[in-house]
Amino acid sequence: MTSLFTINCCKSFGCKNLGLASSPDYSWPEYRLGYAALHCRVCGSYPPLFNEEQFRSWLSEYLTDFAAKSGHFCPRCYQRETIRYGHNPQGSQRLQCRSCKKVWTPKQQPLATIVPPEQIATVPLIVPFQGACTEQKLYVLFSFDAIRGNVLHISSNFTPHLVGDSLRYRWRDNVEPEVIHDDIVERVRQRETLFLRRSQFDEIQYGSAMLKRSANGAVLRPVITAHGHFRILSHLWPEVKTHIISHECFLRGATITAWAESFRNRHASLWFIDEEINDNKCTLPWQLRGKTDQGWWQNQWQILEQGSNRKMVCLLTEGHVEKGISITLAAGRNFLDWLRQQTEFQCSARYSAHSVFQAIRALTGKYNALIDKR
Template structure:
């Protein structure tokens, strides 16, 4: 298993150092780009440096708490090979780790059979909560099984665990504007330009997010949330080869770091998707409209049309371009539409960050129950 705590690594696809925690090619700190970075001399990249000890401290608690709650893997060694190990006096199922032999009782009883996804679709959301003032926002990540439609994991950047200052979100009063343009190609170009205007590529400024004065927990930098989010998915689904994501550069970095072993062997794909969907019920074929190149890395994007619908697709890791026609964010769009119809969600804005997070997690269970009924039918 890849070290779940390594974060200061090369994140360049095709580099021999991808995901490696140490290399003779590394030198740091390097300030060439205006922030402390790791310089990989093999590929020339400059990924931002994190306080690795603070990240390790937070992630270990985060993984342990999740495992103890859900029972999907061991809270001590993170091994996912477990067996059912009788019941406690209250009749609740206990689980034992096959590797370290730890026995624990998950707070939620795990399903006996889990259908492993072949591809994961991930999108971010900004959702309101009541903090130091009204109008605070949580950064939310939702990952779904792209084929079956069920939610695999949901994270917000609220954490109840103690965390170092370097991992906390710090709003500097300059919210990134929402990228809006009638031309989808221009939207992709403007989004890439927005990445370059950040103090570093992963330093998103999405607006104010401050807990109440006596509020417990902390608001994390979204990039830290992303790394924690995908480390959990990597432990649960280590063999995933296809990731379909919204156009946000640090999602790519968090994924390629978590599944670095697959990507070093050229066995993984990451796809950016940008959509403009006017008719979600359209069933006519998509038609290829050409390619354009965007951003710091001059990534190649394909343009597709389906009647009034438009999409752009970018293979970030040398994926088979013939797959682009079938890729979309339709699974997440369906969930988001459902979410905004739920009373618990529409009435959650006046609640604390922790309570909004709990409601979202509860709603994911409701949604998955609905999805399983549809699949069984």
């Protein structure tokens, strides 16, 4: 359970301390970059420090709530080995944990069975909701089976659980400019420049997210949402070897921490991707058109073309760069195109953050049912 709750650790691929909660090579707090950070003397990195006690408290509630609803693991000890344990008086299936013997009835009935994914692709989406005033913004993360196309897990930075002040999103009235440049290479470069302008790499300012004064719950920093999101996924499927994420630096940190053991042992690969798809039906093969180094870390990106379509992919870890041709966010694109056509989603600005997220959750279930019928 320790690794599940680890957040203050080295997040550098190739470092022997990647994902380790403690190391004699660590020193903290360090303020060289202008914020409290952990310093790893092996690789020289300075990952931001989080309030570990507040993170653990929130994450335990988040995991317990997810487990109690889904039945995918025990809501008490988080172990995945369970057995069917008869039915309650209403006829719903009960489960028992093989480890701690807890018995509970998952709220989602019948219990869903999800085929283990080979690749997980993750994209964010900003969704309007009705809060203290109109057009407040909710940060939502969607993860997909990159091959089959179904939604694996969704999270938002609205949480009904108690959170410490350090985990809350603070709007400073300085939203980052939207990167919409026509040239994909310039778009990647501008996004990297935006990362450097932040007070710290993971401190995104995406817009106001004030809840109604009478509303319960809180709005989390998106980086905290990401860490919780990927902990669920890695706990369910620790063996996944390929991870594809939209170009956002704190998604990299959250992913590599959640599957730290796999990355530390060089058993998994992590990819950034940016796509410009103008023809979804194009069947031409992708062609490599060049490479470019971008960002603080000078990561190498491949530039690929397929007719009028373009994409850029960046291997952030060890792996086979030639596989960049097959790396795609098609599962996310297809779902988001479908989602934007749904009336419930189009009306999100009228409803509370909690109601919006519940509506999106219901729509993902509907979408997955459509995928299963294909």
